[in-house]
Amino acid sequence: MSEIIRSLQHDLNEFGANLHFIGSDTLRGRHPGEHPDNFGAGVMAQPATPEAAAVIVRWCVDNNVPVVPQGGRTGLVGGGISRPGDLIVSTAKLNRIEAIDPLARTATVGAGVTLQALQEAAAEFGLTPGIDLAARGTATIGGMIATNAGGILAFRNGVMRHQVLGIEAVMPDGSLVSDLTRVLKVSAGPDIKQLLIGSEGAYGLVTRAVVKLESFNPQRATALVGVQDAASALALVGHFRAQPALQLEGAELMWRNFFLDSARERGFDLDWLEEETPAVLLMEVSAASEEDARGALEDGLAALWEEHDLSSGIVAASLDQARRFWALREESEFIYRVQPAAPSFDVSVPPGALDAYVAGLKARLKVVDAVFDAYVYGHIADGNLHISVIGDGVTAASVKEPIEDAVYTGVAEAGGSFSAEHGVGTEKRRAYLTFGNPARRAVAQAIKAALDPKNLFNPGKVPYGA
Incomplete structure (x- = not known):
């Protein structure tokens, strides 16, 4: 057993079930996530309450043990790698969705809640987080806060910095700072949460958060459109964003070689795509009904076809086909x-x-x-x-x-x-x-x-x- 685990269990045994420790033998059997060195420390603590997390950090400060916060380990830049002598503090057990307020359109959640779990819970109220990304099944709210994640809806709702109303976090001295504000308008001095958002775990460990929710409209239409360049794609985006009865739900541009190789990897039919098309725009819109969304998308593309020299296009005929369209963009492995x-x-x-x-x-x-x-x-x-x-x-x-x-x-x-x-x-x-x-x-x-x-x-x- 790791010396760090023995010391922690000896010093912190009164926390019992609220503290779980994992050693190197167990970690070796788990997937480390996007970086092979994420489990380099060989020891992980999983506090089940914010108070337990604070106690762990205070112990680390007293014993000069470096702390490496980890969420879903989906980060692509090595922000969660650890080394022997470090202690990984995982938010995996801080995974409660504490409250969803459909009137205020807020959710109070533990840092270890995945984006997909929050999406599914909010959907019961016709709501959704104002942010979405491909790693939704594993990315945690705490990790998204730490990296100021963006994603598909940033053009409309902003990034995590714009979606977080309140934060609770363990600071590097072990103090638990709780500011779980659930309102947008706060003018009461420096906003400490903004210091933590995007800090990549350098300034503290996020334990809970209050995030904004937006309306979710499932009545959608999705298209792939061949375009000449980004300027043409942006003209289409601008047109559909200006339509009062439509909501633009996504606009993803794939330059030629990415799109073709992604399509070939999936056996996606390319007969509709003209040769030498420079780029392909994936667009999704929502409206009062699926028929309205599809009609507006088709009519808009027809009206803009010649003006913007659109080369080819296809509108999804079913939800399953729309998902296949999105897989071309999101499944980039x-x-x-x-x-x-x-x-x-x-x-x-x-x-x-x-x-x-x-x-x-x-x-x-x-x-x-x-x-x-x-x-x-x-x-x-x-x-x-x-x-x-x-x-x-x-x-x-x-x-x-x-x-x-x-x-x-x-x-x-x-x-x-x-x-x-x-x-x-x-x-x-x-x-x-x-x-x-x-x-x-x-x-x-x-x-x-x-x-x-x-x-x-x-x-x-x-x-x-x-």
């Missing part, structure tokens, strides 16, 4: 079958700059190596692109930094961000130090030093304090 360990990135640039950025990116990659290319796809309406670099030799150490430079060049100058929604973790350390704002880094490090003078909370990760 095929990338790592085509290109194992492909360098992957998520950036954001203002929507109007997308075409210039993508053209520049591909040109810069060719300068690094003539065989390099990129899968590009993402949330077109808010300018968030996901990029995976492909080609023989892309994983060589000698091209790691040149590839990063090719991806990140011009992003900040355009008014964007080198990390749109996945966080910084360990994988983007160089990008954070090279392409991030130095004044912002200095403030983040000063806050870290004030809150966590022993540097015990998620050490070695953003904001890379001493």
Whole structure:
């Protein structure tokens, strides 16, 4: 048994069932999530109450044991990796949906509640969280708060920063700060929750939250449309967003090689798609009825067809077909079958700059190596692109930094961000130090030093304090 577990059980035995400890033997039989080093510590604590979480953190402070918070372990940038000597504090047992208030349109939940669990619970009231993403089945609300997750609906509702009304968290000194406000309007001094949102576990461990809920309309229509570029796709998005009887529920653009390879991997029929179509837009709208949604989608596309030189399109004839459309965009793991360990990135640039950025990116990659290319796809309406670099030799150490430079060049100058929604973790350390704002880094490090003078909370990760 781990020495850390023995010490914890000896010192904290009065918490009994509210504290569960897992050692290396058990962890070895579990999937570590998106990074193989997530279980590197070999020991995990699973508090079942916020108070138990606070006690664990106080014990860690007293014993100088680093704390690595973990949620669903779906992060793609190594923000949850741990090392021998660390203690993983998992929110898995903080998984209660405590209350859903359909009048206030809020949900009070434990940090370990998955997005899908909250979606299903809210659906009983005709509501849904104002955020959605492909990892909904495993991503936790606490983890989404820690990384300021975005996703499919960010263009309409914003990111997690805009969806959280209240937070409870264990701070690095072991104190439990509870501010579970359930109203939007609060003007009572600095907003501590905003310090924790996007902090990637460096400033505290989120234990509970109050999140906003939105109306959910299942009456939908979905289409795939061949477009010439991002500008054409944005024109379609703008048209449908302006329709008073419609709600745009999703707008995802897939550049040609990503879409074709995703479709081929799934045996998806491509007979409808014209050859050499540069990109494919996945759109979903909702209306008063499924017939209204489908009719408005078809009529709108017909009206815009010639003006925007649309090359081809198909409207889903059933819910099952709509799900297959979405799988083309969301189930992107095929990338790592085509290109194992492909360098992957998520950036954001203002929507109007997308075409210039993508053209520049591909040109810069060719300068690094003539065989390099990129899968590009993402949330077109808010300018968030996901990029995976492909080609023989892309994983060589000698091209790691040149590839990063090719991806990140011009992003900040355009008014964007080198990390749109996945966080910084360990994988983007160089990008954070090279392409991030130095004044912002200095403030983040000063806050870290004030809150966590022993540097015990998620050490070695953003904001890379001493």
